[in-house]
Amino acid sequence: MTHHCAVIGSPIAHSLSPALHRAAYQQLGLSDWSYDAVDVTPEALPAFLDSCDSTWVGLSVTAPLKSALLSHGLAEQRALDLDAANTLIFGHPNRLYNTDVTGMRLALAHHGLEKARTAVLLGAGATARSSFAALEALGVHSVLVVARDAQRAHRSLDPVAAKMGIEFELTAWENLDALPEASADVLISTVPTVFTPQQAVQLAGVAPVLFDIVYHDYPTNLNRAATGSGATSVDGVDLLVCQAIDQVFLMTGRRPDAVPLLEICREAVAARG
Secondary structure: OOEEEEEEEOOOOOOOHHHHHHHHHHHHOOOOEEEEEEEOOOOOHHHHHHHOOOOEEEEEEOOOOOOHHHHHOEEOHHHHHHOOOOEEEOOOOOEEEOOHHHHHHHHHHHOOOOOOOEEEEEOOOHHHHHHHHHHHHHOOOEEEEEEOOHHHHHHHHHHHHHHHOOEEEEEEHHHHHHOOOOOOOEEEEOOOOOOOHHHHHHHHOOOOEEEEOOOOOOOOHHHHHHHHHOOEEEEHHHHHHHHHHHHHHHHHOOOOOHHHHHHHHHHHHHHOO
């Protein structure tokens, strides 16, 4: 019997998760496992889950489904606290997890950052909430959030900040180009924004560690600017692989080696041109 898994979200065609998880299965010798990408909107999520038969084991879940997923299973406390789950394991009931937080921490630790005090966070959605949890684990208690919609940002982040003991200041997206130089220990961008080279160079001066969670345009202008300025560049491929290690374990009970998966994903992105 084939064990079925997939990544779901919308849009989903750009996802590297199939290449990543299939490579993990090959590394682990799991020849009877499959992994696909399925475009699923929040409105279509209930019907899709109902269509999954007993051969389905688990799902990786990306935007815009991370909050909607919480209505479809028993969630771990961290997913509930962050109002965001990115992993579903089928069962009675389904089990829901958030591996983004661990993925961020591992990605930053891989590049030498295990402690910090201050941060700048771009964006205010589900990944930003997970970022708060990862930053809290690093020792961060003061965050400057740059967001397009102040009301939405407070609605998304206020409950998480209170639980994490994080104080954050909110500034408008229009102030992005005016962020003070060397004003934080780490800058995390959670937005699917293509920064201009000029914007990226300015942002690279804000912190000595730059973490751009986007990978479909890897290396992004922010990654390039960070490297060019001598800052530490952590990228979306780092996050994708590090959060997937826990997903593969939850789905298969086995934990793959991250290093070859990082190489495979970077090669896959480069092949896209």
